[in-house]
Amino acid sequence: MRTRRMVHALITATAAGSVLVACSGAGGSTGSGDGDRSINVLMVGNPQMEDIAKLTKDTFTKDTGIKVNFTILPENELRDKVTQDVATQAGQYDVATIGAYEVPIWEKNGWLHELSSYADKDAGFDKADLLKPMVTSLSGSDGKLYALPFYGESSFLMYNKDVMKAKGITVPERPTWQQIADIAAEVDGAEPGMRGICLRGLAGWGELGASLTTVVNTFGGTWFTEDWKPQVNSPEFKKATNFYVDLVKKHGEAGAAQAGFTECLNAMSQKKVAMWYDATSAAGSLEDPASSKIAGHVGYAYAPTVETKSSGWLWSWAWAMPKTTKKADAASEFMLWASSKEYEKLVGEKLGWSRVPAGKRASTYEIPQYQKAAASFGDITLKSIEQADPANPGMQPRPTVGVQYVAIPEFQDLGTKVTQEISAAIAGKADVDDALNDGQKLAEDVAKNYQ
Template sequence: MSLKNSLLTATALAVVTAGGAFAETTVTIATVNNGDMIRMQGLADEFTAANPDIKLEWVTLEENVLRQRVTQDIAAKGGQFDVMTIGTYEVPIWGSQGWLVSLNDMPDEWDADDLLPAIRGGLTVDGELYAAPFYGESSMVMYRTDLMEKAGLEMPAAPTWDFIKQAAAAMTDKDNEIYGICLRGKAGWGENMAFLTAMSNSFGARWFDENWQPELNGEEWTATVNYYMDLMNNYGPPGASTNGFNENLSLFQQGKCGMWIDATVAASFVTNPNDSTVADKVGFALAPDNGLGKRGNWLWAWSLAIPAGSDATDAAKKFVAWATSKDYTALVASKEGWANVPPGTRTSLYENPEYQSAAPFAEMTLGSINAADPTNPSVKPVPYTGVQFVAIPEFAGIATQVGQEISAALAGQQSVAEALEKAQALAADEMEAAGY
């Protein structure tokens, strides 16, 4: 560096110090490309205006890619990210391994006690909160009230799978590109396998018996996947094996789905008249059951966590506290309306009359979240926790491969029996190799 540049740098530092400012800290945030997260990025100028010493950099990725990138980075202690968007699956595993920074010291006004108990519990390990929920969700049935009425049917508040099939048949009008039901078909442990695992619980299936032996080729999983194939092949949209959450959301908003069983968080997007052509024609019901005492709904929170390798922990905590606060909720409400605030994380939101009035789905969302039981997800006893996942490190890899086999069956490349035999074999091999 030249003498001139050295003097300029020293002068700049002296000015910064004299002015009482701080050197700028960059916080790199890895997040998922869904509507709530993209909205957060759009509002982030409010945070940086209040914190001019913090610069935010965004890495926005499709769900499967995000999971792969953050998992690789944290396992290798790569340090690429200061804030990671992760889910209820990763938090307890990574937290117990010391990979995440505890958030037990969040400011008092953040109000940890206001978090919904089911959501907070899923993000806590041995009394330490390791992630702050940005939004929480279960799953439920979203349906076209006009098509249901036209079919001469009435959606029960708590439908069965048999009713769902009956309604899907009655609402399908392929000549006009209306499909009775849209479900996830895209391969991925958090895509088609999230839906199918939750569905399988209501059919009495489980991933593993009490001795950690896989049961994927058993009669309950076979019944689940055959029922799913029947729905999708007869009443679903073409190309369903490549449809995930975002693709089905788009189809529903365009008026092409009679029913969609998916994340409760989608409710604000399907009822938003700016985005949805059917916004005023949407009803909601609990996820279906099979009369066995378990519904096919899941429990999830997309949450913000700080990896232990971050060199910007304090700045990252400031951002996380802002993005998951009651003030952020009020900010979204002021810009987008109460119906569009991130749902499913705080008790106070569901006690707020403005939210109850603006969000016709609020009660069904809260009921769905409270109905999920991660400690007893299936009809039979299991050795694991998790509703639409199994909370062990090996699950993501196993379920992604299983998802590929089932997606291939949906695409007509193999039979259900072939897919599940392959799934059983690969799960057994992986579990044996892992020492279960």
Template sequence: MKRFAPACLVLALATAGFDAHADTELVIATVNNGHMIEMQKLTPFFEKANPGIKLKWVTLEEGTLRQRVTTDIATKGGQFDVMTIGLYEAPIWSKKGWLKPIATDAAYDVDDLLPAIRSGLSYQGQLYAAPFYAESSMLMYRKDLADKAGVKFSDPPTWAEVKDFAAKVNDPKAGVYGICLRGKPGWGDNMALLTTMVNTYGGQWFDMAWKPQIDSQPWKDAIGFYVDLIKKNGPPGASANSFNENLALFNEGKCAQWVDATIAASFISDSKQSKVADKVAYAQAPVAVTPKGANWLWSWNLAIPASSSKSEAAQKFIRWATSKDYVNLVAKEHGWRAVPTGTRKSTYANPEFQKVAGFAAAEKRSIDAANPNAGENTLPPSPYAGVQYAAIPEFQAIGFAVGQQMSAALAGKVPVEQALKTSQTMAEREMKKGGYYK
């Protein structure tokens, strides 16, 4: 007499067999910047070359992305297989054991990575995140308007020259504002710009005893200058604007000048996106009393959380997305002007890239000039690494809270001095709580 397995068991076995051969789905958290959007569009190329791996994208605004991935990795939530993280998080998280090392091979050519970026993403000599694109900051301006106004910038330009140009060309009735700058609160939003301004005015976040310096004269000078500059010569609602909002304004021809990430140059010089693509010129980040810390250093990178159970597939994806071959793929599909920059020597050495990227020399010069090393990043010695941030875990909360105060000052909700005083009190409390000083 034959025995038959129960129908439910047959179904369970069939389902188990199906799962054993199912595609590996990689959930990738990334930021909604142009180069990341382009990477998503190129998904079919990766999936075709890697059958059995499917990519699922979670695309978030910059501040939301930081909150989501930080919470997930700290709690070992396991929502994401690949995370887009910054130069700030990489060394802190790798030291905590939260990230898996990046497995590179000869074809990847890790020695082709720009030294400053590779160093910033390594811990004890091992790469823990792979750079997708990197940036410094610089001044981007309308050369046609500068020529008409008879304005010539120094090398590097000064913030006083920036203010003078803004005042001369600000014409809201004609839809042109003298300057566009970040105002949206966030340690990686308005505080990225404002920290570099504070640096070049001779300030710092913390002195060598880790005491916050936010109520110091350099902060008062820098923030006062910034608020006055934008109120008189910036677009309305500037306290809500960050990179993407200012990019849209510049591309529409509404900004005479903009100090922001060098990566913006590849978009504002593209005639398919920008109405002023043929009218843009570039200069180094503006300085005040010192060039130290005047231009930031940042990279967006792909990393694998230590808790990931799909490490092999994640490694394949990261090697693909940050490789020379990926750069060549973007160039083939959309032209050399569209490639992600700031990471590889070979990109800048490529004559095809040099031919179309009028911004390349200024961009690389800015990246090479940025110095995030502790003791060298600010005029008075500082105990922390980082240019537009302090590379300590507590900075994320401090930077965001201070960013809210600075945005409120820009919006006219609180006086500058009150915003700085409130920020100083809050920062002191957090640093004492963290055990940095009593």
């Protein structure tokens, strides 16, 4: 009964999205078949994933004979698709990118292969080199890894140093949100068409919900108290959300209600905004002169705060293997390679060291070439990851771990529905207080399962 309810919660409101394919033949049979060495991999459409799709054929496939069919989707569509496939045991994919939110829930349901045994057998993988926060967040109740980190991240503030210099503004290393709001107002319009800041406005628990929840945390709010009392329309939650929505509406990017990570990355790299609060993993793309107009001119500061000492989130996009795969050996071989030191070196040498999928290995930060390429953001990224506290991210005890999410199956649906209304408020089509009052009712329904 409980498992059925979890499955229902995970697949509620799932919508089929259009599929963007890198390499050929995504989808199709996962049957073992004699001599069939192909695997199907489903992954989020972030720059690091687009890089591996480009590099695999001439390296991993050439060396192993394993053909990798990639399906790449935008973040919200990826979450819907992978949840649908894994929760319903459809078995279309042998490997999928998931994160710290899904791992403990899906491991408990018996949907994922444990991966520690594969990592332990591969001496070259060096499991001990993985950063502790990544290992902890991707382990199951038995202490074994159920996903291998591709890259890890926290969140921080990125800003255009040239704009700040021209305005005579010094961005604090550890700013408050009010300081950032004041700076956003001052630099709004600093260059033709430039807005003060980019903040996610695209609905989705992992899009708008991720950045907004870190703001809620540091304003003293939370989704639920330790004993599962919903707090979505509490004064602290309302204050944080009104602050966020007002900042985006006054000084945020054009089309903010449709802007997620990808849209903000484009806006920042093309000089359409002067600041951006988001994932630390974005820095590598911003520092790539092939795609960014501000490479070498970006400043970095810790995630802004109000009441807490820090407020950066903790996340890892990681490779997981559904129990339904019939190609565990080939799938594990790909995952071990994709999360290896060897792959990091390949990216550095072929694409540039700033584009290395970092944030998961201690050794990455000891590579001279990476240290040079990441001189402006490497140290603050590592410290932001180390300082993130999933057990105590706010001002009061929580019922589950998680900085930017609540680690229960129902949160995927709850967070998405609440952020849909907040996104509408950003677009000027709804009221924040009304949205949060509606969200409180939804949260109360969820809380009944745990009280």
